[in-house]
Amino acid sequence: xxxxxxxxxxxxxxxxxxxxxxxxxxxxxxxxxxxxxxxxxxxxxxxxxxxxxxxxxxxxxxxxxxxxxxxxxxxxxxxxxxxxxxxxxxxxxxxxxxxxxxxxxxxxxxxxxxxxxxxxxxxxxxxxxxxxxxxxxxxxxxxxxxxxxx
Numbered sequence: 001x002x003x004x005x006x007x008x009x010x011x012x013x014x015x016x017x018x019x020x021x022x023x024x025x026x027x028x029x030x031x032x033x034x035x036x037x038x039x040x041x042x043x044x045x046x047x048x049x050x051x052x053x054x055x056x057x058x059x060x061x062x063x064x065x066x067x068x069x070x071x072x073x074x075x076x077x078x079x080x081x082x083x084x085x086x087x088x089x090x091x092x093x094x095x096x097x098x099x100x101x102x103x104x105x106x107x108x109x110x111x112x113x114x115x116x117x118x119x120x121x122x123x124x125x126x127x128x129x130x131x132x133x134x135x136x137x138x139x140x141x142x143x144x145x146x147x148x149x150x
Contacts, residue, residue: 002081002082002146002147002148002149003061003063003081003082003146003147003148003149004061004081004082004083004120004125004144004145004146004147005060005061005144005145005147006036006056006058006120006131006133006134006142006143006144006145007142007143007144007145008038008054008055008056008141008142009140009141009142009143010053010054010055010056010141011141012139012140012141013038013054013056013139013141013142014139014141015038015039015040015052015054016138016139017038018136018137018138019036019038019132019133019134019136019137019142020034020035020036020037020038020133021136022132022133022135022136023035023036023118023121023131023132023133025132026121026124026132027116029109029111029116030109030110030111032109032110033107033108033109033110033116034107035058035059035107035116035117035118036056036057036058036059036118036133037055037056037057037058038054038055038056039054039055039057040052040053040054041053041054056142057103058105058118059084059103059105059117059118059119059120060103060105061078061082061083061084061120062084063082065078065084065101066100066101066102067084067096067097067098067100067101067105067106068084068097070096070097070099070100071091071096071097072092072094072096073090073091073092074087074090075087075088075089075090075091075092075115076097079122082149083119083120083122083125084117084119085117085119085122086106086114086115086116086117086119088112088114091114091115092114093108093112093113093114093115095108095115097115097117098115105117105118120144121133130144131144
């Protein structure tokens with residue numbers, strides 16, 4: 001079985017947030033909800049060398065996701081390939097999924113009153129394309145990785 005994940009090469013990332021912008025455009029999200037987070041620690045000296053640390057946090061599409069069984073309307077779904085997504089037609093915005101997620105990944109879309117989260121642009125994957133954040137990363141710091149699981 002395939003399992004997808006997005007990998008950040010922090011040595012290439014310049015924290016421009018282009019990935020966030022293109023994600024929001026692709027998902028037609030208003031200002032506010034961020035489906036992944038690029039964060040940069042303040043400049044500090046490590047061994048006398050100036051350094052910042054960039055981290056990327058997005059849905060991990062867990063093998064056994066805690067968010068799926070807690071949804072009272074079965075709106076949280078895990079596909080055969082491991083992608084966890086939210087069926088917007090079923091979601092009632094109760095945010096039980098966010099409370100169950102150890103990383104509080106699902107967020108509220110203020111425009112719809114429903115939960116949203118990274119679904120790895122599964123519509124694009126199904127069409128043979130990469131997620132919007134990966135495609136539009138100007139420094140090629142984000143890569144879609146396909147893992148083979150048993």
